[in-house]
Amino acid sequence: MVVTGRAGLLAGLGVLFVALAMPSWSGVGVVVAVVLVVCLVDVLLAGSPRRLQLSRDGDNAVRLGQQAVVSLLVANPGRRVKGLLRDAWPPSAGVQDPPHKLDLPGGERRRLTTHLVPTRRGDRKAYRVTVRSIGPLGFAGRQGSHDVPWTVRALPPFNSRKHLPSRLARLRELDGRTALLVRGQGTEFDSLRDYVPGDDVRSIDWRATARRGNVVLRTWRPERDRQVAIVIDSGRMSAGRVGDAPRLDHAMDAALLLAALATRAGDRVSLLACDSAVRADVRRPAPEDVLPSFVNALATVDAELVQTDFRVVVSQTLERLGQRSLVVLLTGLEPAVIEESLLPVIGPLLRRHVVVLASVADPRLDELEASRADLIELYGAASAARSRLDRERVTAVLTRAGVTVVDENPDQIAPALADTYLALKKAGRL
Amino acid sequence: MSTAVGRSVGEGWRALRLPLLITGVIVLGVVVLLVATAARTSGPFSPDSTDSSGARALATLLEDHGVEVTGTESLDDAVGSGSGRTLLIGPSGSLSAEDWRRIAAARWDHLVLVRPGRTALETLAPGIENASSTLPAGSRSPDCHLPAAVKAGTVTVRGTTYTAPPGAEACYGDGINYTVVRLETDGRIVDVIGTQQSFTNAELANDGNAALALNLLGTHPVLVWYLPQYESSSFDDPETDDGPPLIPPDVRYIAWALAFAVLVVALWRGRRLGPVVPEPLPVIVHAAETTEGRARLYRRSRARDRAAAALRESALGKLFKVYGIPRRAEPTAVVTALAARTGMDPAMLYDILYGGPPVDDAALLSLSDALQVLTQEVARDVHDR
Numbered sequence: 073m074v075v076t077g078r079a080g081l082l083a084g085l086g087v088l089f090v091a092l093a094m095p096s097w098s099g100v101g102v103v104v105a106v107v108l109v110v111c112l113v114d115v116l117l118a119g120s121p122r123r124l125q126l127s128r129d130g131d132n133a134v135r136l137g138q139q140a141v142v143s144l145l146v147a148n149p150g151r152r153v154k155g156l157l158r159d160a161w162p163p164s165a166g167v168q169d170p171p172h173k174l175d176l177p178g179g180e181r182r183r184l185t186t187h188l189v190p191t192r193r194g195d196r197k198a199y200r201v202t203v204r205s206i207g208p209l210g211f212a213g214r215q216g217s218h219d220v221p222w223t224v225r226a227l228p229p230f231n232s233r234k235h236l237p238s239r240l241a242r243l244r245e246l247d248g249r250t251a252l253l254v255r256g257q258g259t260e261f262d263s264l265r266d267y268v269p270g271d272d273v274r275s276i277d278w279r280a281t282a283r284r285g286n287v288v289l290r291t292w293r294p295e296r297d298r299q300v301a302i303v304i305d306s307g308r309m310s311a312g313r314v315g316d317a318p319r320l321d322h323a324m325d326a327a328l329l330l331a332a333l334a335t336r337a338g339d340r341v342s343l344l345a346c347d348s349a350v351r352a353d354v355r356r357p358a359p360e361d362v363l364p365s366f367v368n369a370l371a372t373v374d375a376e377l378v379q380t381d382f383r384v385v386v387s388q389t390l391e392r393l394g395q396r397s398l399v400v401l402l403t404g405l406e407p408a409v410i411e412e413s414l415l416p417v418i419g420p421l422l423r424r425h426v427v428v429l430a431s432v433a434d435p436r437l438d439e440l441e442a443s444r445a446d447l448i449e450l451y452g453a454a455s456a457a458r459s460r461l462d463r464e465r466v467t468a469v470l471t472r473a474g475v476t477v478v479d480e481n482p483d484q485i486a487p488a489l490a491d492t493y494l495a496l497k498k499a500g501r502l
Numbered sequence: 503m504s505t506a507v508g509r510s511v512g513e514g515w516r517a518l519r520l521p522l523l524i525t526g527v528i529v530l531g532v533v534v535l536l537v538a539t540a541a542r543t544s545g546p547f548s549p550d551s552t553d554s555s556g557a558r559a560l561a562t563l564l565e566d567h568g569v570e571v572t573g574t575e576s577l578d579d580a581v582g583s584g585s586g587r588t589l590l591i592g593p594s595g596s597l598s599a600e601d602w603r604r605i606a607a608a609r610w611d612h613l614v615l616v617r618p619g620r621t622a623l624e625t626l627a628p629g630i631e632n633a634s635s636t637l638p639a640g641s642r643s644p645d646c647h648l649p650a651a652v653k654a655g656t657v658t659v660r661g662t663t664y665t666a667p668p669g670a671e672a673c674y675g676d677g678i679n680y681t682v683v684r685l686e687t688d689g690r691i692v693d694v695i696g697t698q699q700s701f702t703n704a705e706l707a708n709d710g711n712a713a714l715a716l717n718l719l720g721t722h723p724v725l726v727w728y729l730p731q732y733e734s735s736s737f738d739d740p741e742t743d744d745g746p747p748l749i750p751p752d753v754r755y756i757a758w759a760l761a762f763a764v765l766v767v768a769l770w771r772g773r774r775l776g777p778v779v780p781e782p783l784p785v786i787v788h789a790a791e792t793t794e795g796r797a798r799l800y801r802r803s804r805a806r807d808r809a810a811a812a813l814r815e816s817a818l819g820k821l822f823k824v825y826g827i828p829r830r831a832e833p834t835a836v837v838t839a840l841a842a843r844t845g846m847d848p849a850m851l852y853d854i855l856y857g858g859p860p861v862d863d864a865a866l867l868s869l870s871d872a873l874q875v876l877t878q879e880v881a882r883d884v885h886d887r
Contacts, residue, residue: 080770083763090759095752100759107766122506162781171775192784200507202776217507217776312789319789377785404789436790440797441816444870447863448801453870454809455797456790457816464819 074204075111079211083107114207119153119178121203121216128198128222130185133368136229139168140188142222144201148176155206155213159186165196165224174203190226193321194372198222227367228321232329232486239333239490246498262291296338298502299356299397300493301425302327303389306373307347307380309404314434314482320375322432323402326486328366330400333490335362337497339398345373346388348381355392382414386421397425398502400489405431405479407462415473422474426501429470430478430489433463543573547592547616547698549727554704560715561727563706569720573727577601580728584610588722592729593617593698602626612721614693617662627692629667633679637663637697641709646673648684650717654710662696682718693718806866807859814855817873824880844879851876 086103094102130142144159158171166189176182190196201220206213264280267287280288304310304327310320331341343366345352352369380403389399399421403414421427440456443449467477476496480488496502543550549561550573561571574580577597580589581604589610597605602625605613615622623630639660644651648671651657663679666672672680674697681696695701695718700711719725788794800809818836822829827839833856840855841848854873860866 074773075766075770077767077770080763080767083759083766087756087759087763091752091756095755097755100755100762103759104762107762156775158775160776160779162779164781199779200776204775215773215775219507311785312787312791314789318784374784432789434789436788437793440790440793444867444874447867448797450867450870451800451805451809452794452797454812455793455800458796458808458812459793461812461815461819 073115073212074206074215075212076206076210078209079107079111082110082211110209111212114209114212115214116207117151117209118155118205118207118213119148119151119176121153121205121214122218123150124148124153124176124203124218126201126218126220128220130222131224133225133227133371134188134190135367136190136193136226138189140190140224142186142188142198142224144184144186144220145181146174146176146184147181148178150178152177153203153205154208155204157184157204158202159184160199160202161186161188162196162199164190164192166191188224190224193226193228193370194374196224196226225368225371227371228324228328230325230328230363230367232325233332235329235487235490236332239329239487239494240336242494243333243337246494264288264290298339299393299395300330300334300339300341301389301393301397301399302330302341302343303385303399303401304343304345304352304370304373305347305380305385305401305403306345306351306375307403308375308377309380309406309409311375311377312404312434314432314436317482318375319404319432320373322482322485323430324370324373326430326489327370327400327402328363329486329490330493331362331366333493335359339502341366342392343369344385344388344392345370346380346385347376348378348384350384350388351376379409379413383417386417390420390424393425396502398428398493398496399425400428400430400493402430405429405433405463405466405477407466410466410470415469418473418475426476426496427474428476428478428489428492428496430480430485430492432485433479433481435481543575543727543729545729547702548729549573552703554702556703557701557706559703559706560701560712560719563712563716564719564725567716567720569723569725571725571727573729575729575731577604577728577730579726580605580730581608584608584613586611586722587724587726588612588614588719589726589728590614590719591616591618591622592727597622597730599625610690612691612693614695614719616695616698618694623664623694627683627685627694630670630683630685630694631665633663633665635663635679636661637676637679637681642674644673645675645677646671646680648673648682650684651682651714654714654717656709657697657700657711657714658705658708659697659700661699664694664696682714691721804863806863810859810866810869813870813873817877818855820877821880844876846876 083103086107089103090099093099125147127145128142129145131140134140142159144157146157153174153176155174156171157174159167159169161167168187168189169185172184174182174184188196198220200217202215202217204213204215264277265288267276267289271289275289275291277288277290280290304320304323306320310318310323312319314322327343331343334341340356341362342356343352343354344350351373354365354369357365385401393399418427437456437459440449440452441460442453444453463479467479470477476492478485478488478492545551546553546555547557549557549571552558561573564571572579580591581601587610589605589608589612591605591614593616599621602622606625613626615626618626620632623632637660639658641656641658643656644654646652651671651673657674659674659681661681663675663681664672664683665678666680666683667685669685671684673682673684675681683694685692685694699705700708701715706712706715799805821827821836821840822831825839825843827836831839833852837848837852837855840846841851844851854869854876857869860869
């Protein structure tokens with residue numbers, strides 16, 4: 073049951089009627105009766121919203137910040153339904169359209185389109201479709217809701233993909249396409265080719281030269297087919313907001329850039345998101361499938377408010393790795409947590425693999441440390457300085473243990489991690 | 503495909519049936535209870551009032567002695583036929599002369615006027631007049647030949663007094679003015695009582711008060727106890743109106759129509775197009791929260807020593823990095839090296855970098871300034887080079 077502005081207007085005119093024509097109880101009674109009867113007739117004549125048949129199709133996934141289009145097919149087997157239709161989604165689904173106007177004669181179908189721009193990562197479920205059907209007189213009508221399930225998955229935005237071209241260029245320098253003539257660590261045998269004047273004579277393969285009769289050169293290329301395991305800590309340390317997104321989102325961004333780069337470099341990348349339990353797990357997908365599967369797996373991961381159990385993280389990581397690999401652990405550099413729970417259990421990982429610990433630093437701490445106008449800010453600066461010293465101390469401890477630490481501001485963490493990867497690859501430590 | 507949610511009209515009715523029934527029963531019960539227990543009269547000298555100024559005790563006493571007491575606040579009950587019945591008219595209220603005449607015309611066999619005014623006396627008890635003096639409280643003997651008073655004996659009286667005409671029985675007074683006067687005219691009795699307080703719940707037990715009351719009021723088996731209110735039939739009489747009404751009489755109908763219109767508009771504006779959608783919200787904790795919390799702890803406990811230590815260590819870290827001084831260097835060596843490069847006084851440098859904790863807030867602020875100047879100068883120095 074709904075009434076419209078017309079019913080209000082009618083009741084308002086009723087006031088004038090009572091005032092000017094019938095100032096008595098019967099006058100009031102006449103007005104009430106007229107309004108009620110008109111509304112009741114209209115309700116009875118209105119088409120039933122409950123009998124509508126609704127179904128959906130459209131986008132299932134959208135990158136965060138872009139627009140998804142979901143359409144709603146409304147079929148009306150009954151009387152004409154005229155009024156409003158609201159396709160209700162949670163606020164973070166970012167519905168762009170006002171309620172749809174609906175005018176659907178009996179036996180017809182309409183397609184209504186809802187545009188969504190999600191404001192947060194994760195699954196956004198359609199809530200309800202509410203139809204308000206106004207009667208032919210326009211005074212009152214009926215209202216009813218339908219459950220029409222649909223889910224739009226808002227994927228991580230991968231904002232750091234702008235850094236990918238420059239890093240790929242760096243990778244090509246390392247790669248066989250700019251053939252290396254110098255043998256060194258981190259290179260493997262690529263091919264033999266004929267000597268061209270100007271080539272380094274130290275690269276001549278004398279044995280092959282003897283076989284072939286002309287001078288042959290060995291070329292080298294960087295190692296390929298290494299394993300890279302990206303481990304994202306989804307515990308409470310990732311819940312803290314840095315800028316306007318949680319650490320976890322910055323970590324995902326960095327992970328995606330690293331995954332894209334490593335895949336192009338010919339390495340096999342796997343993903344693990346873990347706190348006290350495994351939240352996302354992608355094991356060595358096909359190269360062309362790396363980014364889609366990572367993005368999909370990470371879309372629904374949210375920071376849990378529990379302390380990450382690094383024993384679980386280490387054992388799960390070890391279980392997935394065979395040969396010597398690069399393990400990138402994206403977590404927070406919180407001295408107490410690192411010293412008490414990570415360092416005691418990281419030994420097995422360090423013995424077999426190369427470990428990089430990447431952490432998103434908070435630029436707010438630098439601001440705090442720099443501003444010292446009054447006593448309040450001064451204590452803030454002292455506290456920020458203490459935090460930074462603690463981080464530096466634990467970074468030193470980790471470095472001594474053999475862990476490479478990357479601690480950068482949110483806008484720098486993705487390229488810095490990519491550069492670290494390239495540096496390790498160049499140094500042949502993979 | 504879709505499924506309709508919410509209830510249809512039939513389902514809604516079935517779900518609401520029981521709650522509606524229960525609510526109805528409760529409302530009905532409350533109404534019945536209120537009607538059953540409602541006092542018909544209230545206020546001072548009311549036969550239903552148990553206050554100290556009420557007269558519930560007297561009414562109960564009369565009923566125990568077989569007198570049927572009917573309390574009322576309506577003039578209509580006082581102008582009915584009075585034959586064979588007693589009418590008590592209470593002290594409050596304002597009745598017009600016309601009302602009093604109507605009461606007189608009802609020909610009550612026995613009228614009891616409690617502290618009546620001038621108009622009432624003129625109409626109902628001609629000859630009795632309001633005396634200007636009041637009687638102080640005290641026990642008094644009747645000093646008259648009224649049997650009701652003689653049997654009751656001494657009574658505590660006080661209050662308004664009246665003068666009695668010849669032929670009336672006047673009791674409980676100072677010899678000139680009296681508080682109880684009985685006048686008998688053509689077979690009907692009119693009692694005027696000035697001492698209202700003597701018959702209230704508070705004082706009924708004193709002396710012979712109760713006996714006097716029973717003797718006065720118990721003359722007939724039916725007693726109508728009328729308490730006039732501040733309303734009278736004459737208010738409805740247009741002839742007594744003093745000018746046009748301030749509020750036109752139609753306004754209340756317009757107000758009701760307006761209320762209905764407001765209700766309809768409220769329904770129109772208040773109905774949502776579907777329910778509010780729940781949103782599972784993420785936790786928002788700023789990463790710097792712990793650092794800021796520690797800053798507040800420092801401030802609250804005035805931890806100048808810890809703050810100074812952190813600032814010094816931080817500044818030293820920057821200086822070490824810039825000048826390549828080993829981290830474990832001796833303080834004196836550090837100061838010597840820094841003094842050589844910045845040209846600052848070694849004693850002052852030592853005080854800034856390794857001195858004792860600041861003694862007060864001003865010292866802490868100046869230490870911080872000094873450290874900042876030092877690090878900035880070093881940075882500029884390096885930049886220039």
